[in-house]
Amino acid sequence: MIEALKSDDVVNKVGGRFKLAVLVQRRLVDVTFGAPLLVDRGTKTLMEAVIQEILEDKVSLEVPEPRRGPAAAAPMSDEDVAAGDESS
Secondary structure, three states: OOOHHHHHHHHHHHHHHHHHHHHHHHHHHHHHOOOOOOOOOOOOOHHHHHHHHHHHHOOOOOOOOOOHHHHHOOOOOOOHHHHHHOOO
């Protein structure tokens, strides 16, 4: 097991276990498809290198802002859905 995952430091750094899982997965995909590692890999596994990047604040998870606009302010009624009216 990766030593950094035994403590809650890395979990707290990103804001929770689910956010950590998403960040690690996205970063692993990026690196797999050619993005350079931001830390010296040395003898570390790819997963260990990604965790090290997170611990060193070299990568982070950007959470998009919730969409706000007419669709969010005025949800469609059941009658609109039944009639196929999507102009609301």
